[in-house]
Amino acid sequence: MTRFISGRTPTTNAEAFERALVVTPGGVNSPVRAFRSVGGTPVFLASGHGPYVTDVEGTEYVDLVGQWGPALLGHAHPDVIAAAHAAVDRGLGFGAASTGEVELAELVLDRLTLTAADGTALAGTERRGIEKLRLVSTGTEATMTAIRLARGATGRPLLVKFAGHYHGHSDSLLSEAGSGIATLGIPGSAGITPETAAQTIVIPYNDEDALAEVFAAHGDRIAAVITEAAAANMGVVPPKPGFNRLLADTAHAHGALLIADEVMTGFRSTAAGWWGLEEREGVPYDADLTTFGKIIGGGLPLAGLGGRAEILDLLAPLGPVYQAGTLSGNPVAVATGAAMLRGAGPEVYEHLPRVARTIADGLSSALSAEGVAHTVAWAGSQFSIFFRDSAPQNYAEAQAQDVFRFGPYFHAMLEHGVSLPPSVYEAWFVSAAHDARAVERVLAAARPAAQAAAAARPAG
Numbered sequence: 229m230t231r232f233i234s235g236r237t238p239t240t241n242a243e244a245f246e247r248a249l250v251v252t253p254g255g256v257n258s259p260v261r262a263f264r265s266v267g268g269t270p271v272f273l274a275s276g277h278g279p280y281v282t283d284v285e286g287t288e289y290v291d292l293v294g295q296w297g298p299a300l301l302g303h304a305h306p307d308v309i310a311a312a313h314a315a316v317d318r319g320l321g322f323g324a325a326s327t328g329e330v331e332l333a334e335l336v337l338d339r340l341t342l343t344a345a346d347g348t349a350l351a352g353t354e355r356r357g358i359e360k361l362r363l364v365s366t367g368t369e370a371t372m373t374a375i376r377l378a379r380g381a382t383g384r385p386l387l388v389k390f391a392g393h394y395h396g397h398s399d400s401l402l403s404e405a406g407s408g409i410a411t412l413g414i415p416g417s418a419g420i421t422p423e424t425a426a427q428t429i430v431i432p433y434n435d436e437d438a439l440a441e442v443f444a445a446h447g448d449r450i451a452a453v454i455t456e457a458a459a460a461n462m463g464v465v466p467p468k469p470g471f472n473r474l475l476a477d478t479a480h481a482h483g484a485l486l487i488a489d490e491v492m493t494g495f496r497s498t499a500a501g502w503w504g505l506e507e508r509e510g511v512p513y514d515a516d517l518t519t520f521g522k523i524i525g526g527g528l529p530l531a532g533l534g535g536r537a538e539i540l541d542l543l544a545p546l547g548p549v550y551q552a553g554t555l556s557g558n559p560v561a562v563a564t565g566a567a568m569l570r571g572a573g574p575e576v577y578e579h580l581p582r583v584a585r586t587i588a589d590g591l592s593s594a595l596s597a598e599g600v601a602h603t604v605a606w607a608g609s610q611f612s613i614f615f616r617d618s619a620p621q622n623y624a625e626a627q628a629q630d631v632f633r634f635g636p637y638f639h640a641m642l643e644h645g646v647s648l649p650p651s652v653y654e655a656w657f658v659s660a661a662h663d664a665r666a667v668e669r670v671l672a673a674a675r676p677a678a679q680a681a682a683a684a685r686p687a688g
């Protein structure tokens with residue numbers, strides 16, 4: 229008789245959750261999945277194809293979570309799956325150098341050179357900042373390593389981050405973070421020493437004065453500023469035009485580095501992977517280190533850290549900054565990542581904003597018809613709805629919304645076959661596979677969801 233193994237796969241979400249609660253903290257392996265901020269039983273997914281996911285009960289949903297970013301081509305894209313199968317047949321991993329890692333790095337670096345519509349490189353727009361790439365397994369590792377590298381390169385201790393930005397769950401980066409920290413409404417995490425927390429200075433996003441002040445006070449001790457290229461973990465809050473550029477210029481004027489976190493934005497809004505560059509800035513801003521994840525792994529655990537050779541070469545085995553990983557550059561993950569990037573041609577990047585706009589317009593009209601104050605915020609094809617009149621510019625403004633409307637809105641959507649991220653503080657994702665039929669199904673849910681949001685009342 230075993231203590232835990234029932235020998236039967238759960239067939240309802242409730243049964244799956246009940247059993248998960250026994251063996252896993254909170255029943256989940258990443259907090260937002262637990263539905264804590266929207267209430268109810270989490271949906272346990274069994275499969276995903278194209279724009280749809282299906283739960284263990286056999287209910288199909290149009291998916292607007294997109295694996296939190298990686299599912300750029302939709303779920304189980306045939307080319308990505310074929311690449312994974314072929315790689316699996318050669319072995320699951322070797323813990324040694326393999327050629328697929330080189331090919332993925334070449335593919336990523338190549339994409340970071342901007343090209344004109346006819347495919348020719350645009351003069352003067354090379355990503356000068358990214359000459360080499362180190363592959364790791366998660367976005368958390370990528371940003372954690374970027375910080376260590378920045379400290380190693382500058383010999384300085386302090387890090388500046390923005391309230392509401394999320395860069396993974398390493399100790400230095402959880403103060404006033406977005407994503408699950410925002411969803412659970414907590415200021416940070418227990419288990420981080422005051423000494424570590426004191427090395428991170430948190431300032432409001434899009435605030436030029438706060439930036440100037442922090443550099444005036446601590447400029448010679450700041451190793452780096454880290455920023456999401458466009459914030460998307462407090463809902464979508466893009467940088468003001470020119471803000472990323474200001475970050476680079478300010479950091480460089482004080483001998484500090486800029487770390488652009490493109491784990492979420494990279495390769496989602498542009499084929500060149502660089503969200504801020506074309507869409508907002510018009511000119512390149514030189515990040516010294518750039519982190520990628522999600523899409524470059526094609527849906528498997530893979531992320532990367534890029535920068536100028538002189539900085540990246542400070543990593544072991546060439547330099548004194550240590551980083552390593554048993555699973556880093558896993559051959560199956562690099563193969564799926566390469567297949568994903570190869571499949572992400574210009575037509576994908578034309579489709580995404582179009583389909584996102586159609587969905588957002590339809591949902592917005594329905595909310596307006598029900599008299600619900602809201603605004604849709606954008607960063608490329610990523611968007612989210614805020615239950616407030618105007619688009620927020622920082623975390624405090626993102627929090628100042630009718631959060632209580634989101635739970636009923638989310639559940640009405642789910643009942644009508646649409647899966648949204650289960651938190652008001654997450655971005656929504658579409659994919660190349662979201663076709664007219666999928667969009668129609670989302671729009672059919674718009675009215676009942678808007679009515680649920682309109683009828684919602686604050687707790688207590």
Ligand SMILES: Cc1ncc(COP(=O)(O)O)c(C=O)c1O
Pocket residue numbers: 296365366367368369371394395396397407456461489490491492493521522531
């Ligand atoms: C901007 C950003 N950076 C880093 C991370 C952490 O990546 P991972 O969850 O792969 O550790 C995330 C995760 O959502 C993210 O959105």
